Amino acid sequence: MLVYLVKSIACMAAFLVFYRLMLEKENMHTFKRFYLLGALIASFIIPSVVFVEYIEPISSSALEIPLSYSTTDTIVSEQPTDMDVINWPVLFGWVYVIGLLFFGFRFFKHLVHILRRIQNNTKLKENSSIKVLIQEQIPPHTFFKYIFLNRKKFETNGIPKAVLTHEETHAKQYHSVDVLLAEFLQVLFWFNPFLYLFKKSIKLNHEFLADSAVLKTEKNTYNYQNTLLSYLSQESFEKHQSIGMANAFNYSSIKKRFKIMKTKTSKKAVVLRSILVLSLVALLLYGFSEKKAIQKERTMPKEQENRVRTTPERVSKHKAVPDQMQAITSEESRILETMYEKVPKKESANDESFPKHPEKMQDGATQGQIAQYNTLAKKYNAMLSKKGNIRIKKSEVDRMEYIYNVMSDTQKANAEPFPDFPEPPEPPLPPVDKINKVEQKLLELEKKRTDRETLIKEEETKMMEQELLLIQNEVEIKELEEIKELEESEGLEELEESTHQEEIGMIEGKVKKEQAKIPAPPAPPKPKSPLDHAIEMAKQGATFYYKGKKITSDQAIKILKNDKDLSMDIVKKNGNAPVVKIDTHF
Template sequence: MEWYILKSGAILAALLLFYKLLLEKENMHNFKRFYLLFAVVAAVGIPLITLTTYVEPTAGNFDPVLFHYSEEISVAESKSFSDYMPHVLWAIYAGGVIFFSFKFIRNLREILLKIKINPKIKKGIYTRVLLREQVDPHTFFSYIFFNRKKYEQEQIPREVIIHEEAHARQKHSLDILFVELLQIMFWMNPLIILLKDAVKLNHEFLADKAVVEKGVHTAGYQKTLLQFSSGHLHSDLVNPINYSSIKKRFKVMKTHTSKKAIWLRSILILPLISLLFFSFSNKEIVEREINVLPAETMNTTTLMLEVDNSGKFYFQKNETNLAELRKHINNGSYTSYHIEVAENAPSSIMIDLRQLMAQNRLAGSVALCTTKTAMQDKATPEMMAEYNRLVKYYNALQNANPEGEIQVKQEDINRIMAILGRMTPEQKENAEQIKFDVPPPPPPAPTPQPQSPPAPEKSSKNVDVPPAPPAPVMGNMQAPPPPPPSPMESVKDWIEEGAEFFYNGKKTTDQNVLEIVKKNGGKNLEVRVEENPTGKTVKISDKKSLNHNPPTSSRDGLKILPAPPVPSENKQPPPPPAPPKTSSSENLGFIYTAAQSPPSQNSNTLEYVIDLAKRGANFYIGPHKYSHEEAIRMVKKSTNEVSIDVSKYPDVILGGC
């Protein structure tokens, strides 16, 4: 603000100095009128203009910036008077604005009151207002004020009336109002007062010129002006006939300026304006932007997607489709993606999305793949509608056959129980009540007891001992199982499938996983792969150190088996361990993992589920698969009797959760 006031004052001072030296005494009053108004506009506007210079960036512009951090605790310093100085200055400025605004409104009100209460005479486009007090003739817009007594006695000279009509016709009051409003905003600049005096004096020059052009003798007109130089006070908003120096007006009245002099002085203004413009406008140097090819651009923009339960997906909160999404990705403006998926979103939509992301990642436009499943705290409206539809259907069958039994599909029962487990107490009260008998889950298949061969009957007879089996021939030995894929190949396959990676419990990127596996060569790493509705989750840990002969152990549902022994020439090699039946544990090339046999039935449902989880079971509620932690949490929260079906172990079906 201070710099703006200084620049504005300097511009106005330069323009006024030029006016006083070269223009004021010349007989070119119309040009001077517009010059003075332009001086005001230039003084206000030039400091607000910014000249922008574009330069080419240099190598020095890209030097890294070093940030120094200090751990010292800053102590609050007491404020001095200089800290409050800006508030004091603004308060003084506001006080000046209020003072000059009040003065302007008071003067305007006085003029309007005179027009309202005094008699008026309409003469063409002018209105003559007759006042009782002794005043010199003056003008405000089209209103000309005269002393009533002198006007009625015809003591007002004709040249005076012509002078005032010239003020009204040329609308000099507009200039005065403009300068007065400017003075309210820039009252602290004393040059505004000099500018206002110059504007009013030039108005008198214009009115005097109009009188002389009407054929009035100059000497007689000058005597008339002397008669009205009484010095009566007038409002700042009017044009009195005796304003300013009579001597200066007489001198200018006799001056004649040639057209050549007018053109010369007009041309001199141009370099002055140019000098002021480039000296007091703001300067800004801006480096040109470097257009880097998309392949070289380090863009870290993340593509945000949301998928709801109905399968609709949204880009930046707006619903979109695969075709439009492919256009956004192909533009090369995204290097990663983040998908928030509702828990019951169709898996087909996620497969399409993940394939699209994987393709673009392989092309180099996606560097980070992350997915997030939006957890729900209650059953969705779609789930409630499905639940009510199934229950109403089987209730109707039961009502049609009240005495007999109805056949209920196992998959429908699983779905009903799964949705019932998601409901809140309020949803359960409003849901359709089950009126048919829910069949219990099928009992687990009995474990077959190994049958021992019957004992040979005792006999005193000599029994021929069968001959020993022939020694195995090396050419007929069973070939060992094919080696598992290398760790790097497994990781690359998971990356192509769009898997999500965790290392020691923390989320990591595809590139970091490749570096970790490459560094360790796949040794001393424990890997766990989990399937979920959005894809695979791969958890890698180096917390277990594996030796050359690791003992058989069980941890979190994984069983670590020792490496198979090398077959000898005289011994049949044992068969390889059976591959696991579930996708939650895989032969990864790092360790061999497999689910253990189911534990014996336990009367405590929660303990039984925990024991199943420890042995690597896969939990299902209906068609949906849940992790160990989710299954245990659902059993804990369930208020109904939970059924456990282990007939398809290691796949365990839970009901009533």
């Protein structure tokens, strides 16, 4: 993060120097406005740009595997210093938070001040701007579409027309957007001095833009300059200063503004400076962006890949090999294995250049190693004894573990106790696991939805079966009735007739039971009363008429409350507000 901030400040400085030298004195104010805003944003984007370069893997034939290595490391100071004990990231974090709170409070204080001025004073809307008339003797200033003016001078026509045109230009071109962006970035990065200079240049260029708009209507530049000098008062400006985030009509940089009024910039100069801006951006991208080299994956023959699979078991026994030698390729591991097999066993047993076990490499640690271990152990024991966050370096912990394993029992008893480090935090969940969990959750939701649809289909099937059964029973009843009529016509005996009646009664009872199982349909909703309709139409902004006379919605509701026998006719056309007519009948 610190490197990113340094690069961002450097980019901002380069953009600002280029602006002051090549653009500020030129009469191309619209181009300068977009340059300042673009440079401000690009200063935060360029350091975060990463260019990736894919490189070919290094050939194993070009590698030289050393036969020996030295375990000697740089001996650090034996006594820990106060600088090591101070937790600098936490200290700088608190300093940043304090500055953020201070500048954030200042930002919102100014914003509330402006909003109160707008709320508590008389407002006069003219064209696309709103003039706020204030009792205090303050210079005219603009915030978005609001122009703040002294009430007495405005009512007596004491404010020149050129000054009003100047402030209306600020409002029409939305200069307050640029100032608010600079103010907000100043709150977040209050420690960056170039943000203050950027904000000053942005506000000065706004004055150039407003002056240019005035001179398009005021052809005489000399008269406009005299108006500025006669209207502005340094004493009044210092006594009644306007809010910093507003575009104020003030006395500052008046000399630069007079020079710019007489300056003319040719089209060739504009094109040339545009090319220089692009060249500057390309140069900053090359100098301050991040370059990342990624080695391409190297493919190997199948026979060589099978041979490599047996190599790590033998090479992993050499625990004393440094980390940079352990990260080897398949071809390098084969060469290392061959070289190790050629070393005589008697020599390799006592040879420190290629030990099998670092703890048996020598009879105890050297004095330099013990001094280094004691220094690191004291440092971390002191940190662990104090409550709070500590910073543990893996390289130093690995070094202590290595020396502690080499030390003899006597040396361990006389040395500093090995620090009791806390358990490392659990690694964050890999993105793949998170994706798997999301997919699993989606599958569960899909299963629930499928089960619900299956249940609904089963219920519908049961309902259809019951309806078919009822239809079948009704058909059977009709058939039996036809048989009864036929038997009566043929003069059958009463005994047979009673038998048929019993069968019909049984079937009818069965039909009634099946009908009882079918749930009754829900009751229809109660229709809305005219009063409820009137309240609903009033919420939609309807127009009400009572016996042909237009009335308000409150009057319509009151009439409907008193007389519930009235009727309503509602008309809606082309998406307009509805028209409601109330009368005794239609």
